[in-house]
Amino acid sequence: MTLEILTADSLSPLRHGFFSRKGGASSGIFSGLNCGTGSSDQSEIVAINRTRVADAMEVAHDHLVGVHQIHSAHVVTAAGPLDPKPKADAVVTATSGLALSVLTADCMPVLFAAPDAGVIGAAHAGWKGAQAGVLEATVDAMVALGAPRDGIHAVIGPSISQRAYEVGPEFFESFLDEDPETARFFAGGDGDRMHFDLPGYGLSRLRAAGVGHAEWTRHCTYYDPQRFYSYRRSVHDRDPDYGRLIAAITL
Known part of the structure; x- marks a missing residue:
């Protein structure tokens, strides 16, 4: 099966993609393109x-760059392969030949491009990282490299949607303690439960950071098990582990 790579016109002409789980070598609960080295899947298969x-990104295998994700606001600037992987949740570069990547399974994978300036970025943003400011920190790191x-x-690529x-x-x-305005990202649920709009929250923070364009691909990881891995779905299904999706961009 061939790889399924979701792209966005606003990131063109740079090579990029939000990879679905299709086209991979993993089997069982990881069936498909599990790229999570931290999963219990067979390391050689990953x-x-x-x-x-x-x-697919047309880079050397050791130039698929990622970080050891910890739900933080820490950003790394890469000038070459990162070995060992630093603890961070975003990476930026102005160096061609590197494919910046992040892993997700409900959290937001966010790809950034300033093609005229030759600067790119990739961020992993769950609610903790987004609230801590990882998206703004990524933008700041790109500006430091010369991006307007x-x-x-x-x-923002495939992420868990509000209804899930x-x-x-x-x-x-x-969230209200930090900023009462964030109430707009919550909708009522059963009893005292609420439904949180993670992609909407991410878009709001990106736009407030002053980027020229921000969008969500509108793919929900939870409700499309044939295409996407989902941590929350794995919990509901009582699976022992879950696969990780990858998103990448290169100059």
């Missing part, structure tokens, strides 16, 4: 999957 992604803020295009993201009152209150 390596095969990552090689397929590097080939209003020349940056940012695209049920949260409790403590979660809701933690």
Whole structure:
């Protein structure tokens, strides 16, 4: 099966993609293109999957660059392969030949491009990282490399949608304590439960950061099991583990 690569016109002409789970070598609960080295999938199979992604991105296999994701606002600037992977949740570069990548399974994979300036970025943003400011930090790191803020295009890839993201009152209150305006990203659920709009929250922060363009591809990871991995779905299905999707961009 061939790889399925979702793209966005606003990131063109740069080579990029939000890869679905289709076209991979993994089997069982990981069936498909599991690129998560931190999963319990066979490491040699994950390596095969990552090689397929590097080939699709037309970079050397060791130039598929990623970080050890920790739900932080830390950003790394890469000038070459990162080995060992630093603990961070975003990476930026002005160096050609590198494919910046992030792994997700409900969190937001965000690809950034300032093609005229020759600067790109990739960020992993769950609610913790987004609330901590990883998206703004990525934009700032790109500006430091010479990208004009209003020349940056940012695209959020497949993420958990609001109707699938049920949260409790403590979660809701933690956002209101930080900024009462965030109430607009919550909708009522059963009892004291709420539904959180993670992509909407991400878009709001990106636009407030002054990027020239921000969009979400509108793919929900939870409700499309044939195409996407989902941590929350794996919990509901009582699976022992889950696969990780990869998103990548290169100059």
